[in-house]
Structure formats: C-alpha cells, structure tokens
Amino acid sequence: MTSGLFARHRHGDADAEPGLVDFAVNVRSGPPEFICDALARRIGDLAQYPSTSDQEKAITAIASAHGRAHDEVLLLSGAAEGFELLPRLAPRHAALIQPSFTEPELALRSAGVSITDVVLPPPWQLVPDAVPDDADLVVLGNPTNPTSVLHPVSAIERLRRPGRLVVVDEAFADITLDPGTRQGEPASIADRRADDMAVIRSVTKTFGLAGLRAGYLLAAPDVIARLTVGRRPWPLGTLALTALAECVGPEGQRYAREQAEMIAADRAEMVAQLTAGGIEVCAAPSASFVLTAMPDALEIKSRLRDKGFAVRSAANFVGLDDRYLRLAVRDAETTRSLIAAIDEVREEFGS
Template sequence: MTSGLFARDRHGDADAEPGLVDFAVNVRGGPPPFVADALAGRIGDLATYPSADDERRAVDTIAAAHGRAYDEVLLLSGAAEGFELLPRLEPRHAALIQPSFTEPEIALRAAGVPITDVILSDPWELDSAAVPEDADLVVLGNPTNPTSVLHPASAIERLRRPGRLVVVDEAFADITLDPRTGHPEPESVAHRSRPDLIVIRSVTKTFGLAGLRAGYLLATPEVIGRVTVGRRPWPLGTLALTALTECVGPTGRDHAHREAGRIAEDRAEMVAMLSAAGIEVCGEPRASFVLIRLPQALRLKQRLREKGFAVRSAANFVGLDDDHVRLAVRDVDRTRTLVDTITAIREEIAGCPQPSQR
C-alpha cells in the first residue's frame, strides 16, 4: 500500500493540522444549529442503549426521502462501514472505477478479493466497455472523490450486467445541483430500487459531522441480508441515529439544497481565480472540492503548510500522481488568499529551482 503521502489509507485529515487554514478536508464547517440542538437534546439519553424507536425513526426518514421500502435501508456507522461490508457479498472479481476514494480498495484487498483498476483519463468519463465483463462487483463514486466529476445516471445504468452488483458511493450527492434547473441531486440513483444496485451515502460531509460517523446503505432486502450476517448489535449510537433523522428529514434536505447553492457559487469563484492565476483545474468539478494539477506540487504543498495552509495531495489515488492536489471549496475570501499564496510560492520556486539529485 506504500507509505507517507502515497499510502492508500492516508486521508485529508492527516494534513489539517491545528492552526492551518483547512483546504484539505471535504467537510463543511460544523453542524447547523437544528442538528446541534437535536444532538444536545439527547445527551441525557446516553446512559441507555440506542432504542429501537430511534432506529425506526431514522430508517423511516431515509426510506421516505428516497422513495424506498423500509427493508431497503441499512443504517451505517459512517459510509466507510458500507465498504467494509462489501466482502460479505463474496465477489469473485471486483472492478474499481479509478481515480476514486481508497477505502473500497482497502476493504476488498484485505479480504483477498481480486481487483481490477479501471483507470479513467481526464475528464474521467465513465465507459462501461472498459469494465471487465467477468467483474461481478463494480464500485464507483458519484460525484467522485477526488476528481469532483459527476457521472450521468444513465452511464451508471450501463454498468449493469447479469450476475453483477454495482456499488455507487454517493457521499457527496446531497450537495450536487443541476446547473440548468438548480434541482438537487440530478444524477443520484438512490431512489432506484434494483436487485443489482447498492448505494452508500453519508451525512457527515455536508452537515459537518465527520466526528460522529453516520451513513446508510440502500439495496434490496436480499443484499442487505447478505452483508449483515453476524453484524454486531447496536452498530449505531443514539447520537448517530438522531443525526440521520435530522439530516435526511425535510429540514435537513432543505439545508443541503441551500448548502449546494452556496458551494456552487463558491466553487465557480474558486475555479475562476485558479484559472486566472494560470493554475490548471482538472475536469468539470461538481462537488465540494476541486482537483488541480501543479508542477512540483509536493514541494508547493510543504511551502503552503509553512505559510499556514493545509491542502490535500492526490498522490495516493490510483490514476493520479504527485502533481495533483485536491482543494476543498471554501468562501471567496479564503480562496483568494490561498490562490495569492500559491502564486507567490510558484514565483519563489521558479526563482530558486530545486537542487538536482544525484
């Protein structure tokens, strides 16, 4: 799995050191008041085990939000748990659409599942013909981390084959918008009940709850039955159940839609500033992060750290290299300061080339 910046299990939180302006982690800045109040109101209940009523409320809320049946919802201790459960499906050959989030690979390799990396090229258009026909498990992100590409739902449908399961990581789907209509989640397949389709989602990104671990999986009862054999009791705590109910309920969906609008505006400003500074923006970003390509990016990342900024190297993603950097979308003022700092550092580097190594 290699080490350091190239390790598969390295995530942006490793870069977000205290005191740095954080462009490394794709999490919004803390829970909104209605979520924080709901969580605070349950502190007194933590002496008791999570209740069946809390679980039912969370499942009912999620099922209603996506038009799914109650038994098509599985609550997760964070979306990452969903990837940990995939080996229980006993796939013979998994295909991972790359570049993408590294946790599915880690979980499947640990279980000894043979893997084919289906590496897409910028702008990372999904090509079903590139997936091996004998792959009985295909995993992709939509929108994909770290490229920020949003695949059409029709392209995801074309991945389906008899005897194959398609897993879609929609951890960032709730902050996507149709650029023409403004409608939320234009390419989500969470509402599509298919015997061969699994959707994994999280509420921790958009609602600033990464420290809580809360997500869910949508699939047929048969698939859910297979991945939950032997699962531990009380897999989610009371606060996680409460968060799911609040975040996926009507108030939470309204909040996510508003947040998606703000992100779209800030992202457009970020892309414009980066482009004006001569910094290459990769693909067409549609999520809460932007992928850029910079020569000597690792050197620049270290200099940014010294100047008080945390950014995420994309060197450990399959299909990318150490010239790629992922930037979380932030407000215009912080973005302007970052871009100005990058420009100044690039001028410094150009005037003082790195010593040659012998």
C-alpha cells in the same frame, strides 16, 4: 508506493493540522444549529443503549426521503463501513472505477477479493465497456472523490449485467446541482429500486459531522440481509441515529439544498480565481472540492503548510500522481488568500 503521501489509507484529515487554513478536508465547517440542538437534547440519554425506536426513526426518515421500503435501508457507522461490509457478499471479481475513494480497495483487498482497477483517463468520464465482463461487483463514486466528476445516470445504467452488483458511492450527492435546471441530485440513483444496484451515502460531509460517523446503504432486501449477517449489536450510537433522522428529514433536506447552492456559487468563483491565477483545474467539478494540477505540487503543498494552509495531495489515488492537489471549496476571500500564498511560493521557486 505505500507510505507517506502515497499510502492508500491516507486521508485529508492528516493534513488539516490545528491552526492551518483547511483546504484539505472536504467536510463543511460544522453542523447547523438545528442539528446541534437535536444532539444536545439527547445527551441525557447516553447512559442507555441505543434504542430500537431511534433506529426505526432513522430508517423511516431515510426510506421516506428516497421512496424506499424499510428493508431496503441499512444504517452505517459512516459510509466507509459500507465498503467494509461488501466482502460479505462474497464477490469473485471486483472492478473499481478509478481514480476514486481508496476505502473500497482497502476493504476488498484485505478480504482477498480479486480486484481490477479500471483507470479512466482525464477528464475521467465513465467508460462502462472498460469494465471486465466477468466482474460481479463494480464500485464507483458519483460525484467522484477526488476528481469531482459527476457521471450521468445513463452511463451508470450501462454498467449493469446479469449476476453483477453495481455499488455507487454517493457521499457527496446531496450537494450536487444540475447547472442548467438547478435540479438537486441530478445523477443520484438512490431512489432506484433494483436488485443489482446499491447506493452508499453519508450525512457527515454536508452537515459537518465527520466526527460522528453516520451514513446508510440502500439496496434490495436480499442484499441488505446478506450484509447484516453476523453484524455486531448496536452498530450506531444514539447521537448518530439522531443525526441521521434529522439530516434526511425535511429540515435537513432544505439545509442540504441551501448548501448545494452556496457550494455551487463558491465553487464557480474558486474555479474562476484558480484559472485566472494560472492554476490548472483538471475537470469540471460537481462536488465540494476541485482537483488541480501543477508542477512541483508536493513541494508547493509543503511550503503552503509553512504559510498556514493545508491542501490535499492526490498522489495516493489510483490513476493520479504527485502533480495533483485536491482543494476543498471555500468562500471567495479564503480562496483568494490561498492563491496569493501559491503565488508567493512560485516566486520563491523563481528566486
């Protein structure tokens, strides 16, 4: 199906109506004060075009954060733009690890690229050998939206083949933690310099900046050069460039680590509450959202809206269906109120 809740282009923001308690959008509640201050200082510069200096500052900050050269960094107007640029690489056969973020499929299909959906069975662990040998482009999320599954680096490495580019969407990587060692970003490959691997990242999720559109792509210089041929001038505005430099800088990295710890604690409590409430948590989550399954999920979603809650159906993801709801991680009290509302809905079903 391609319309309504089943449309590939539908995202959680369509559910987060004003006045509803938002469990649909997996963006943090708002930018921290140091980001707001940095943006406010640049308001007076908006009469000018974005400067080369601001662009270089953003690139320098990103390159430093990931141990990369400047020509391995491509600034993006949101991570989704990275997927829009992939057809410029002229792939013959793209393999998409599913279920996952829907924008790569939309971008590649609109460009006429042949696509194979590599649909993983629950609990959605990566199976590298399931990818067709002739796929010259492989795209996957890590951690994956909407399953919240984090694939180990060793599994991603097994996707590599001569003549193939592996593209990893790490939009939520900056809030991942190793549950044992508490190491940050335990499965990221952002610092791996390889000709056949690329990483797409976003700063808008963790820093509450979805309305600004800011991200970046890391790849070999040749890949970056091919992606930028014919790109429009000033692809990012002054505020997006400022945000990028701040978010990946030292203060931004400290903030992301604090958010990672907070999300991990809230997520553990959320999983415990959901499980105690008889709600199935479908996989061990590693990101800022939890995938659940329940009977009559679409009807529950509709009735929750009437009770003041927005949740995200996962019916439009390849490999999932209308049994699944994705819930953004929220604090314990807010989660408790959602589960109470779900209990009320279930009681209504039984009446």
